[in-house]
Amino acid sequence: MNIAIAGTGYVGLVSGACFAEMGANVICVDVNQEKISALQSGRIPIYEPGLEEMVLRNCKEGRLRFTTDIVTCLDNVEIVFSAVGTPPDEDGSADLKYVLEVARSVGRNMNKYLVLVTKSTVPVGTAKRVKAAILDELDRRGVQIPFDVASNPEFLKEGAAVNDFMSPDRVVIGVETERAKEVMSRLYRPMMLNNFRVIFTDIPSAEMIKYAANSMLATRISFMNDIANLCELVGADVNMVRKGIGTDSRIGNKFLYPGCGYGGSCFPKDVKALIRTAENNGYNMRVLKAVEEVNEKQKELLFDKLYRYYQGSLVGKNIAIWGVAFKPETDDMREATALVIIEKLLSAGCNVRVYDPVAMDECRRRVGEKVVYASDMYDVLLNADALLLLTEWKQFRIPAWGVVKKLMNQPVLIDGRNIYDEQELMKSGIDYICIGKK
Incomplete structure (x- = not known):
């Protein structure tokens, strides 16, 4: 054919x-x-x-x-x-x-x-x-x-x-x-x-299916991020909550992982487009507007945690970032959380070093020379006052914590994807901050 x-x-x-x-x-x-x-x-x-x-x-x-x-x-x-x-x-x-x-x-x-x-x-x-x-x-x-x-x-x-x-x-x-x-x-x-x-x-249904599917998945992500933020305030552990509701057959365990916001070429664009389609037809998609609002705020969450950790004193701090692509296994930075975080760090007077296994060229194209581009995942940590994990690439999952601590000025890790074990980090002498846990 x-x-x-x-x-x-x-x-x-x-x-x-x-x-x-x-x-x-x-x-x-x-x-x-x-x-x-x-x-x-x-x-x-x-x-x-x-x-x-x-x-x-x-x-x-x-x-x-x-x-x-x-x-x-x-x-x-x-x-x-x-x-x-x-x-x-x-x-x-x-x-x-x-x-x-x-x-x-x-x-x-x-x-x-x-x-x-x-x-x-x-x-x-x-x-x-x-x-x-x-x-x-x-x-x-x-x-x-x-x-x-x-x-x-x-x-x-x-x-x-x-x-x-x-x-x-x-x-x-x-x-x-x-x-x-x-x-x-x-x-x-x-x-x-x-x-x-x-x-x-029929054709209208096929056109709607894609938007509805992506908007449903985006809704689950923003819902879990809202739950995670509430867990921090009331002393609950979002990982336990996720496991508890994920075993409900009516809910399932997909897209229940809290994090620092969704990005990419589909979810943000499709949510916006479906909201606009509804408005053009005289309907207000109130749930999806809330989904979008939660996601935009979630992208700032790691900066807010860093700001609180240093009690607002960020000028001159050296901040390392692991991962700038919106998700692993891609170089796509469209609507990536990294773009929001980098801009806020620079505005706060921080010095920013980044490393991503694949998306470095794309980061240069979007961010320019306002940040330092490291040669590997350990080089980025040199004299860092904090490490922010934004993209959960496989090579970031089991780092040599002793090396991490030795390279950094201040061993603090803010985990935007909740992939690390808190007890392991504590034993390594690294301050660990995640999402959805006090």
Whole structure:
């Protein structure tokens, strides 16, 4: 089966490589010539475990190609996936200009039936606008060519995206016609043969499912962060509380870990977009607004703990940070807690040193030379007055505590992800501060 994917960002590149791995012939399209040239040379612009090997293997075997020209693809493909960016506008709504430009390009250049599938996360009603954009272009050409639109939202977790695509919890496909359903069924037949759940819905429901799922998960995170902050005040231990409620089969144990706030490309953007969609339809999403408010405040929590530890005297303090990516196994810093913490530390007059196994270049791009970039997880600790753990990379989980204490001026660790054992730190002579415990 021949398919094209417009957009070689995170979703487009992972999807293209994985579809090729499933046996499809895939052409990935992007207007960025520099990015396409890099991909054609075997250079992968994002960090994702397993992706580079998959891209190189499928390029070598001829199932995966890259181009800047979508026009040359359309006569030879049955499906075009739109996986371009939908960044938030100033009001929080999703910016659909790239999605609609793909639709217009298809309408201007298609000569036979195809299905245009939106893979990007888009608000309910986007498919109608995509369909209208194609029809407008066909009308300008004075031709009538059959086509379908569909919605196939992605559910890829950064750091586990390849596995999520190849072994999904579910595949959601929104269609309007039986013909579109048949085409999409042929593409996803390998997953049906492996008994993965492929769920066909109407298009508005498919568009809503992605937003609802991410907003539910964000709600659980903010709820547990609120519970953790209350636990500190009343003397409870949030880890015990988490275990206690997680054994309830109605609740389960996923996304019950307190921390210093969620970030990334999905949760913050999707919560904002769903709130805006509701407002555009005359409805107030009060719960989600609270979720967003709690999360923004939670990102400041570790700074507040440090401020209290030093009784407000932070000028000239040397602060070390372990992890700047919004989560492990990615270099993504979009909406990362580190960006908030670094800015507050600098404003308070601190000297900041950072180390992340993967996201150092991205941190340089976003923060510049306002902080010192350490060479490894121990170099960052040199003469530090406090260590803040923001990202729970595996290499941070079992450090040599004796070395940590020796390198630091003041052995205090503020754990933003609750991954360490308090008793072990106390025995090592390190002051330990976590979340959700007095």
